[in-house]
Amino acid sequence: MAAHSRSVAREPRARTHFPLNSLAIPLGLAGLAQVWSIATVALGTPFALTQAFWLVAALAWIVMAAAHAHRDRRVALGFSHQLTHFAHGPLAALLPLSAMLLGANLHRTFPVAGTALTLTAITAAAIFGAWMMSFWMSGEMALESVHGGYYLPISAAGLVGALTAAQAGLDWLAIASFAIGLFFWVVISMLLFLRLALRPAMPAPLVPTLVIMIAPPAVGAAAWLAISNGRPDALFGSLTAIAAFMVMVQVPLLPRYRALPFSHGFWSFTFPLASVAALAIIWLHLLHPPAWRAVTTALLAAVTIFVGVIAVKSILLILAPSRRAVQ
Numbered sequence: 001m002a003a004h005s006r007s008v009a010r011e012p013r014a015r016t017h018f019p020l021n022s023l024a025i026p027l028g029l030a031g032l033a034q035v036w037s038i039a040t041v042a043l044g045t046p047f048a049l050t051q052a053f054w055l056v057a058a059l060a061w062i063v064m065a066a067a068h069a070h071r072d073r074r075v076a077l078g079f080s081h082q083l084t085h086f087a088h089g090p091l092a093a094l095l096p097l098s099a100m101l102l103g104a105n106l107h108r109t110f111p112v113a114g115t116a117l118t119l120t121a122i123t124a125a126a127i128f129g130a131w132m133m134s135f136w137m138s139g140e141m142a143l144e145s146v147h148g149g150y151y152l153p154i155s156a157a158g159l160v161g162a163l164t165a166a167q168a169g170l171d172w173l174a175i176a177s178f179a180i181g182l183f184f185w186v187v188i189s190m191l192l193f194l195r196l197a198l199r200p201a202m203p204a205p206l207v208p209t210l211v212i213m214i215a216p217p218a219v220g221a222a223a224w225l226a227i228s229n230g231r232p233d234a235l236f237g238s239l240t241a242i243a244a245f246m247v248m249v250q251v252p253l254l255p256r257y258r259a260l261p262f263s264h265g266f267w268s269f270t271f272p273l274a275s276v277a278a279l280a281i282i283w284l285h286l287l288h289p290p291a292w293r294a295v296t297t298a299l300l301a302a303v304t305i306f307v308g309v310i311a312v313k314s315i316l317l318i319l320a321p322s323r324r325a326v327q
Contacts, residue, residue, distance in 0.1 A: 023094035028270025029057035030101040042285040086145035093152040096125040104164035125157035148209030155185040166226035208268035215272040217243035
């Protein structure tokens with residue numbers, strides 16, 4: 001018994017948690033799968049191929065959730081320590097966000113299971129978002145802590161929840177989620193712009209979160225189109241215009257992004273870009289401009305290659321310490 005106790009005592013403990021930005025991996029893959037789903041409608045791409053992308057996203061969600069849970073048991077400070085970090089805590093919303101998308105896709109083939117997963121993910125996101133907002137209201141948050149990830153717990157959760165609830169046939173929940181997401185998109189945007197304009201430049205690890213600004217209007221436009229049963233209207237057009245303008249805002253930031261050393265934080269780029277590509281493909285399918293099929297194919301290929309490059313570089317980054325240890 002004593003020997004067993006000593007062996008347990010000698011078991012190495014992890015020094016830190018996995019960074020919460022790693023949860024952007026399943027969300028980025030789910031965003032890519034969503035683009036392929038829209039392309040299936042627009043171009044008639046094989047359904048099985050699209051489902052393969054969703055399967056990869058689901059496996060990534062399971063692996064990342066299990067990895068975080070396993071590491072949490074081996075660190076001195078629990079998961080709550082990450083949640084109460086003003087810079088990192090909001091990123092925990094990435095987990096239910098990707099689960100929402102997975103649930104909406106599952107609804108296409110297994111309606112009951114898909115609806116259950118979508119409702120569970122939206123409920124978890126709502127509970128976390130309410131708690132996060134009350135935590136922000138404690139009066140201890142510095143404006144310098146605010147970054148693009150602050151959209152995730154309430155605004156993004158509401159808009160993605162609206163999209164997935166509409167896809168699952170939960171119209172009442174879709175409208176409620178859309179209202180919440182839209183309202184807090186405005187609130188968080190004001191807070192973020194104040195931080196960017198009036199405080200020092202954002203530290204390098206958080207710079208990739210700036211691209212998240214393009215996601216709320218793009219997802220909101222897709223969500224409203226789903227709520228309105230595919231009928232484009234003034235609100236859909238307005239949200240699309242805002243998304244296009246926010247993409248223009250990103251152009252001057254490209255040199256700053258390119259100067260960053262690669263890290264797992266680059267997964268922050270994947271879901272926003274996939275959301276914009278999905279919205280662009282929706283518009284191409286609605287308007288049928290000249291060569292729309294070729295442009296749609298090019299967009300689909302570009303997003304797939306971009307996410308693939310991020311994935312390969314992430315794997316190489318993980319393998320690098322092992323190679324150095326062998327040498």
